[in-house]
Amino acid sequence: MMKPIQAVKALIAMVLISAGTAGCSFGKTTQESRASMIQSVNPAPGATNDFNHEKVELAEKVKKDIQAFEELYDVAVIAGKEDTLVAYKVKHMKRFGMKRIEKEINKKLEKNYPGENFIVSSDFKIFIEAVELQEKMKNPAYPEKKAEKQLQKIISLKKEMT
Amino acid sequence: MGDKQKQKLTPEQQQYQQLEQKHEIKRPVVKNCFKAFLVGGLICTIGQAITYFYIYFFHFTEQTAGNPTVATMIFLSMLLTGFGVYDHIGQFAGAGSAVPVTGFGNSVISAAIEHRTEGFVLGVGGNMFKLAGSVILFGVFAAFVVALFKTLLTMMGVL
Numbered sequence: 644m645m646k647p648i649q650a651v652k653a654l655i656a657m658v659l660i661s662a663g664t665a666g667c668s669f670g671k672t673t674q675e676s677r678a679s680m681i682q683s684v685n686p687a688p689g690a691t692n693d694f695n696h697e698k699v700e701l702a703e704k705v706k707k708d709i710q711a712f713e714e715l716y717d718v719a720v721i722a723g724k725e726d727t728l729v730a731y732k733v734k735h736m737k738r739f740g741m742k743r744i745e746k747e748i749n750k751k752l753e754k755n756y757p758g759e760n761f762i763v764s765s766d767f768k769i770f771i772e773a774v775e776l777q778e779k780m781k782n783p784a785y786p787e788k789k790a791e792k793q794l795q796k797i798i799s800l801k802k803e804m805t
Numbered sequence: 806m807g808d809k810q811k812q813k814l815t816p817e818q819q820q821y822q823q824l825e826q827k828h829e830i831k832r833p834v835v836k837n838c839f840k841a842f843l844v845g846g847l848i849c850t851i852g853q854a855i856t857y858f859y860i861y862f863f864h865f866t867e868q869t870a871g872n873p874t875v876a877t878m879i880f881l882s883m884l885l886t887g888f889g890v891y892d893h894i895g896q897f898a899g900a901g902s903a904v905p906v907t908g909f910g911n912s913v914i915s916a917a918i919e920h921r922t923e924g925f926v927l928g929v930g931g932n933m934f935k936l937a938g939s940v941i942l943f944g945v946f947a948a949f950v951v952a953l954f955k956t957l958l959t960m961m962g963v964l
């Protein structure tokens with residue numbers, strides 16, 4: 644039988660190897676998305692089509708409105724062709740009221756921007772992916788089609804239940 | 806022992822009870838609670854770290870990352886039980902190591918190890934869920950009752 648210390652060492656080695664392998668293959672690429680895990684990054688609002696000034700303005704206005712909620716500390720807004728993604732992080736002690744906060748945000752957005760389709764989420768994964776996409780969109784060579792496709796992919800994460 | 810039961814005892818038995826109580830080592834309840842709190846909290850912190858690992862490196866959201874996290878925690882506790890490490894943790898932490906989901910993995914594997922000599926089918930297979938079976942039964946039943954209440958409240962328009 645293995646000694647307890649040997650067993651713990653073997654277990655730590657296994658965890659480190661699997662974490663390292665996963666980290667090498669799926670790791671986030673941008674500095675901001677890496678940092679968003681532990682700190683506030685305050686990403687700039689953006690639109691999948693930079694030339695559509697209406698959408699860029701909409702994203703900026705929405706970000707300002709959502710930032711006004713004192714329960715939140717980081718907001719990412721990406722305006723797509725039809726849908727606008729609003730991802731946010733809730734302050735630790737305010738996380739008990741997540742459902743209420745989401746309801747209030749939805750209400751405010753519906754009231755201020757009728758006719759627009761918003762996808763609101765407090766999910767950490769969706770926030771990281773939104774920051775990642777925003778970083779990619781900063782590159783002028785990044786095609787609009789690809790950005791739109793990625794945005795829809797992020798939105799589909801919200802519907803995933805299993 | 807209750808007062809009614811004490812009255813039924815003979816004087817000799819009562820005398821023995823008093824003597825036994827005098828020499829009985831008192832359980833360090835506060836110390837045990839503190840140990841359980843620390844180790845239980847540590848296990849939950851590891852679980853939270855694993856959740857973040859799945860969110861960050863794989864395509865899991867906060868809602869879906871719970872499933873692989875639970876599976877990983879159970880797998881790790883099963884390995885530690887097999888290596889003989891979890892017994893020591895259990896002895897030190899008590900409920901702190903039994904209440905989190907890792908306690909479930911421990912109860913499955915410890916029963917399997919205990920009955921290994923009786924053969925794989927009737928020994929390991931038949932007794933593996935001897936302890937964990939009750940967890941599954943009451944877990945499913947509790948989930949059923951909660952779901953029933955939620956459905957009723959939703960139908961009534963409260964939720």
